Amino acid sequence: MRTKRRFRLTLRQRDSVYGYIFIFPFIIGFILFILAPVVQSVIYSLNSLAMEANGVKMTFVGWENYKYATLVNADFVPQLLSTTGAMLNKVFWVLVFSFFAANLLNQNFRGRLLARTIFFLPVVVSAGIVLKLDQTDYLTGVAYDTIQTAQNVPGTSFLSGQILMMFLMQLRIPLKFLEFVAGAVDMIPDIINASGVQILIFLAGLQSIPGSLYEASEVEGATAWENFWMITFPMLSPLIITNVVYTIIDFFISPSNEVMQLIRDTTFFGKGFGASSAMLWIYFATIAVILGIVVGATSRFVFYHDR
Amino acid sequence: MVHTASDTNIELTLRSIKQRRRSISAQAIAMSVLRAVIVIGISYVILFPLIGKFSISIMTRADMWDQTVSFIPKYPTLNNYRLAYEFMKYPQAFFNSFKLALMVAGLQLASCTFVAYGFARFNFIGKGFWFALVILSLVIPPEMIGTPLYLNFRFFTAWGLIPSPGLNLLNTFWPYIVTSITATGLRNGLFIYMMRQFFMGMPKDLEEAAYVDGAGPFRTFFQVMVPGAIPGLVVVFLFAFVWQWNDYQLITLYMKNQVVLPIYLDGLASAVLGDQWQRAPEEISLLNSAGGLMVIAPLLVLYAVLQRQFVESVERTGIVG
Incomplete structure (x- = not known):
């Protein structure tokens, strides 16, 4: 009895030791390159910063910067709320689309390699320096408009929500529903461009499902529909959370995000670095809470192998 | 009696298998057409800005302001x-x-x-x-x-x-x-x-x-x-x-x-x-x-x-x- 108990304990200890050895690089990195700068940023947010010839001069102001962000600045709180709302909507559609697209690209058809390469393009094109230049380039936008008016193409996409709406109104479909659909249609290019990473994650997941599962179910006479819900969906469910987390974060920390722009403007043209640090902290807290709720809610439905 | 009954049975099964095959292939064709439409549509949305970027990259200043130029510049240049x-x-x-x-x-x-x-x-x-x-x-x-x-x-x-x-x-x-x-x-x-x-x-x-x-x-x-x-x-x-x-x-x-x-x-x-x-x-x-x-x-x-x-x-x- 005693030996058995002892054995179990050492196993657990062994697990602990190896676990910590494996995550050791992250522990060091977190303390040095994340925790330390974050603490520094907290200090900034409680101070008023002034750039001087021989460095930065800090004056302690307490909660002043936080008061400024929530009570004085008229744009910050409303924009934070509207960005959060837009995020929830977008996450839903991006998830649905990327799941669908990954299943599509996993099928066998001619030109599959080409299609995959194209679907991944947004990751490369609408990121980093290229995206930044596009957003500051007014003229390319003007040029697109000329192209469209010349060809009578309405909107940047092949479908325009408004035209669809006009058509559907004649079918006497409830207006509320129509607005929802039209809004979704207008978001199509946006959604597609935000889904590149998620499609790849799902695709890699689809390819790591053992083919033997499908073979077995085929022998049992399952339909494609049953295969999808009984095999594909549960096997992909861990990656669904990954993608939810990624989409939320990608939306929140993207430099094109309105709150981020407001924060940057505050740093350079407004109240300065102290105030923008306070805004970043409020923003950051909001993201953390939302992420916690969403992950908590979705992780109940996740299926893990051998658990 | 027994013979003929089983014969017709086999014939019936064969016919139903053939029918099912035909309907499966019709379904497959419909699926692949639908798939092609969706894939091409999405590809278009993704490629449109990129094609625009490419066409601008080979334009001259004159092409940029020319209303009649949409994608193909009149004076392409490298x-x-x-x-x-x-x-x-x-x-x-x-x-x-x-x-x-x-x-x-x-x-x-x-x-x-x-x-x-x-x-x-x-x-x-x-x-x-x-x-x-x-x-x-x-x-x-x-x-x-x-x-x-x-x-x-x-x-x-x-x-x-x-x-x-x-x-x-x-x-x-x-x-x-x-x-x-x-x-x-x-x-x-x-x-x-x-x-x-x-x-x-x-x-x-x-x-x-x-x-x-x-x-x-x-x-x-x-x-x-x-x-x-x-x-x-x-x-x-x-x-x-x-x-x-x-x-x-x-x-x-x-x-x-x-x-x-x-x-x-x-x-x-x-x-x-x-x-x-x-x-x-x-x-x-x-x-x-x-x-x-x-x-x-x-x-x-x-x-x-x-x-x-x-x-x-x-x-x-x-x-x-």
């Missing part, structure tokens, strides 16, 4: 590419960016996979806490830690080990090396998370077999888990490479005076046009389109190469998938 190649110092900038991205992607892939395995398969006290910190590290906006990190690497004292004012690590690879080997580089939390999900989704049978055969955790990790996770590894490598390649938030902090593509693309218009650059918006568009495509092109090649790799890797690793 001049924008020539200028971009020259002023971006393309060969040198390409080589430096490539070196940096390859190094960063390699180190991050190694460190994140290693850390992820620890989270996926070992139970230890404080695991939940540390994993929450991984997610937290992802959520922290780069702006928040950018300035403190910059100062840290500008006057690097190794936390007291080197006497102040310390070393200036800016414009070297060191800021990237130290953050990459400690799995705290750009979006490394996502890589840890992804690989953890991958490892958790893999069946435990193989690992257990390895343990029974007497392999330790490290050997099991390198010889059993890593080969089984190749599709995930390829994706992580690809992301790390792409994000390093066209990142401009961190690179303007760490590598401001180096010849690398994002910085030289950002300064392309002002380099070519001199002081007058803001007065010539159409020139900026022409140059940025050509330069932007020259920055993107290598990534597309990389993707086309790796993409085949991860289709094949699935077939190679049969058991774990």
